[in-house]
Amino acid sequence: MAEPVFALIDCNSFYASCERVFRPDLLRVPIVVLSNNDGCVIARSADAKPFVKMGEPYHQIRGKLERNGVLAFSSNYALYGDISERVMTVIESLVPALEVYSIDEAFADMTGIDNRDKLGREIRAKVLKLTGIPTCVGIAQTKTLAKLANHGAKKWQKHYGGVMDICDPERRDKLLKALPVGEVWGVGRRMNEHLTAMGIKTAWDLAQADAWTLRKQFSVVIEKTARELRGVSCLALEETAPAKQEICSSRAFGHRLHEMEPIKEAVATYAARACEKLRAQGSLCKRIRVAIRTGMFNPDEAKFAKGIVCELPYPSDDTRLIVRAALKGLEAIFRPGHAYAKAEIMLLDLRQQGEFTDDLFAEVQPAAAEKVMSLLDEINGRWGRGTLRPARVPGTPGWGMKRELKSPSYSTKWDELWRVGGR
DNA sequence: TCTGGGGTCCTAGGACCC
DNA sequence: TCTGGGGTCCTAGGACCC
Numbered sequence: 001m002a003e004p005v006f007a008l009i010d011c012n013s014f015y016a017s018c019e020r021v022f023r024p025d026l027l028r029v030p031i032v033v034l035s036n037n038d039g040c041v042i043a044r045s046a047d048a049k050p051f052v053k054m055g056e057p058y059h060q061i062r063g064k065l066e067r068n069g070v071l072a073f074s075s076n077y078a079l080y081g082d083i084s085e086r087v088m089t090v091i092e093s094l095v096p097a098l099e100v101y102s103i104d105e106a107f108a109d110m111t112g113i114d115n116r117d118k119l120g121r122e123i124r125a126k127v128l129k130l131t132g133i134p135t136c137v138g139i140a141q142t143k144t145l146a147k148l149a150n151h152g153a154k155k156w157q158k159h160y161g162g163v164m165d166i167c168d169p170e171r172r173d174k175l176l177k178a179l180p181v182g183e184v185w186g187v188g189r190r191m192n193e194h195l196t197a198m199g200i201k202t203a204w205d206l207a208q209a210d211a212w213t214l215r216k217q218f219s220v221v222i223e224k225t226a227r228e229l230r231g232v233s234c235l236a237l238e239e240t241a242p243a244k245q246e247i248c249s250s251r252a253f254g255h256r257l258h259e260m261e262p263i264k265e266a267v268a269t270y271a272a273r274a275c276e277k278l279r280a281q282g283s284l285c286k287r288i289r290v291a292i293r294t295g296m297f298n299p300d301e302a303k304f305a306k307g308i309v310c311e312l313p314y315p316s317d318d319t320r321l322i323v324r325a326a327l328k329g330l331e332a333i334f335r336p337g338h339a340y341a342k343a344e345i346m347l348l349d350l351r352q353q354g355e356f357t358d359d360l361f362a363e364v365q366p367a368a369a370e371k372v373m374s375l376l377d378e379i380n381g382r383w384g385r386g387t388l389r390p391a392r393v394p395g396t397p398g399w400g401m402k403r404e405l406k407s408p409s410y411s412t413k414w415d416e417l418w419r420v421g422g423r
Numbered sequence: 424t425c426t427g428g429g430g431t432c433c434t435a436g437g438a439c440c441c
Numbered sequence: 442t443c444t445g446g447g448g449t450c451c452t453a454g455g456a457c458c459c
Contacts, residue, residue, distance in 0.1 A: 035445035042441095042445065057444040075445085102441050188439045219451055221439080248447060255442085297444055309434080344446095 004233050005110040005139065005167060008146040009091055009123055011084075012134045012154065014104035015043035018083050019073050021132040030070045034058050037254040038074055086131050094123055099237045107143055109237050120163035139165040140172065143235045144228035147185040148175060148203060169231075176204035176229065186225040191218070203229060243281045243352060249274040250344030256295070257340045263292060264327055270345040271326040275319040278347055284315040286349035288322060290329035295341040306333040307344070315351070322347070 011017060015033040020026050030048035032041045040057045051068050052061055058072065065072060084103045092098045097109035108123075110116050120137035127135050136157065138150025145166060152175050153164035166172040182192035184203050200206050207229035215223040224234040249270040257263050267290060278285055291307030308329045316322065326345055 037443080037445080039444050055444085059443040062443095077446095104441080186439070190438060219438090221450070244448075245450095246448075250446065252445070295444085298442095307435095341444095 002112045003141060004237075005113070005116065005141060006143050006146040006233075006237065007095070007108040007110045007116070007120060007123075008101075008138045008143070008150040009106050009108060009127075009135050010138075010150050010154070011087060011104040012136060013043055013045050014084075014133070015075060015080055016045040016048070016073075017133050018076075018080050020045070021083065022079075026071065030068070031073060032065065032070060033073050033075050035075060037252060038072075039252065041072075042075065083131060083133065087127055087133055087135075090127050090130050091123055094119065094126065097237055097239055099239055100241070107146065107237055110139060116165050116167070117163055120165070121161065124162050135162070137163045139163070140167060141231045142228040142233045143237075144185050144225055145172065145231065148179060148183070148229075151179065151183055172231070173204065176207055177202055179203045181206050184225060184229065186221060191222060194218070243283055243350065244277075245350055247274050247277050247285075247347040247350065248344065249277075249346075250291075250342065252342045253340070258336075258338070260330070260334050260336075263334070263340055263343055264330060266343050267326050267330050267345065268323050270343060271323045272319050274345050274347050275317060275322050278350070279317045282353055283350040284317050284353055285312065285322070285347040286315045286351070287311045287347075288325055288329070289344075289346040289348060290326045290333070291344045291346075292330070292333060292340050293342050293344075294338050301339060304335065304338045306335070308333050309348070315349075317353075 016031050019031060019033060028047075030051065031045045032048050032052055033043040034040065035042045038058050040055050041052050041061070042055070044052055044054070048070050051064060051070050062072075080103060087104075088098065088100050088106060091106055091108065095108040095110070099107040101107055110119065113119055116139050120139060123137060124135050127133055136150055136153040138146045138148065138153050140146040140149045149164045149166045152166070153160050153162055156164075164175075166175055179202060181187055181195050181200055181203055182189075184206060187195065187206070195201075195206065200209055206226050209226055211223045211226050214226055227234050251266070251270065253266065257266075271288075271290075287309055289307055289309045291305070293305035294303050295301050296303070310325050310329045312321065312325055330343075
């Protein structure tokens, strides 16, 4: 069997490029795209990069951007999603297999293809022509190396023409030695600190490190990363995205909320959105988590954060049930006197429909709905139990207090529900 | 009177990604 | 004044059982 070869196709400054597709007059004007509520910068065109860092709060750099003629856009995710689909369709028509990894990048299978460089250039040209989006392509024996090659293709775009193939070991090692370990896919800020302290400074150093030691000291994730850097493929191409195991819907309010009523509205909206996603992938959810918190950045603002997990009476994708449970949870955690900035809903313990057949309550669902809801009230009543302990939030001593919950055991709840269900 | 310890399940939270 | 919104995976440690 031929040795696998992966290509990573990544759109350049994707959101900014999308805005330019509809505003060709901005091709030579530096632009940035802002997050929800125009909070911070989440995309920069290449010519805007010298003026602003990724993630910088907009209100802090607004003046600087204006002085330098950088235009700012509010984000338009519907547009980006639409353009992304078109980009992926074009790439898909050119390669044997494709894994869409995120809104702006995809892994392609290039195993057994002779002229990879030519194919890479063809992909770039066709995507640009048909969608207006510029891309870069990295090619290598593993996904992690392909990411790194893509990084190189972007960094030295003029030299390589946007396509970098590091299947040749000599070329690969040269690139590994040139890039700091922090640029490696899977090495974030904390891991970078740890590795640097150990003397592992470049991607090459990590590739040489002892896998077993890495596993023992950190985790299997970083071990795999090191193996992949050596050219041993540990991550396969996944053409069909597996169903999500958690679904989250959260948002900052944009301004501070002090009362429960408007927060209830937000929580209900987020819960409904999460339910839509849940049904779209044909799953049921067994538990939900609802959480609220105050702002995180203003040192003068009192901090408070609390979340709660609630087991649903039965696995469900029913918006009404889930919204009601979420609101019950909110009532349990809400404390007056705080300036709330954000709420979050998470759907947990997801499984495909049909996987719950062993669950007792699949049968009693419809008939017992109302009774079950009142039982939920009782269960919520017990959420008050437990002891208080300081929440562990790094770097912020005294950050809020979190209630340590002692939830009733599964068996207790299920037994009671069983009776409610009339059996 | 003496007052175990191993296995497993569950949760919270860290770290990472885009 | 104003600081995103999703996700994934892993681990430590508590709870619980025998």
